[in-house]
Every structure is written in structure tokens, then in C-alpha cells.
Amino acid sequence: MALSLEKRSDNAFSVGSFAAKTYFAELLRMVENGSVITITRNGHDVATVQSPETKENKKALAAWRGLCAIGKELSSRQKPVSLDEIQEWKNEGRK
Structure with missing residues (x-):
């Protein structure tokens, strides 16, 4: 077999x-x-x-794709990102 x-x-x-x-x-x-x-x-x-390396690479790739999506979203904005918005996103991620 x-x-x-x-x-x-x-x-x-x-x-x-x-x-x-x-x-x-x-x-x-x-x-x-x-x-x-x-x-x-x-x-x-x-x-x-x-392998542990494969698992970590997948996590890193997922994080990179998330950052790219954020970058695309931000690049289409008409105004720059404010510090208050950044703080709000940071706090949102801690929930």
C-alpha cells in the first residue's frame, strides 16, 4: 500500500x-x-x-494582509488620520 x-x-x-x-x-x-x-x-x-515555523509564518502573513487592508482604506480617505482616531482604534483592539 x-x-x-x-x-x-x-x-x-x-x-x-x-x-x-x-x-x-x-x-x-x-x-x-x-x-x-x-x-x-x-x-x-x-x-x-x-511545523512551528509554518504556523508563525501564517500568523505573520495574516497580520501583513490586515495591515495592507488598513493601508488601502486609509489611502482612500480625504483627510489625514487624527491622533484621537488612532487612540480609538487602539482601545477598540483591547476589547
Whole structure:
């Protein structure tokens, strides 16, 4: 029996729990090389295996996309951002 992976995106795959148990060492090598493996049981996602670096990169990318969206929103404004608005956004993020 060969390892059967379902490709989800460029570097993300899913595998059934039985195959994950059988080919665990091979899956770990894939994770070390940057892949993200989702383990499924009866067609439902039950776990994700990824390196700590991959997880941090995803968080950083999400933060960057959020900043870009804010930048686009601010660039379309007619007036500059006031200090009061910045303080209000800061306090809003703490809720």
C-alpha cells in the first residue's frame, strides 16, 4: 500500500488516520520540508500537523494582509488620520 495524499493547496495535503499511522515517519519528513498535513477520519478533519515555523509564518502573513487592508482604506480617505482616531482604534483592539 502506498501513501495516498489528497492535495488541498500548494503545500497542504490531507490523509486518512489509518494511512497517517502507517506512514507517520514519512509525513513528519514532509512537515519538516514545509508541508501542512491534515489528518482525517471518516472524511472529517481531526488534526493538523505543521511545523512551528509554518504556523508563525501564517500568523505573520495574516497580520501583513490586515495591515495592507488598513493601508488601502486609509489611502482612500480625504483627510489625514487624527491622533484621537488612532487612540480609538487602539482601545477598540483591547476589547
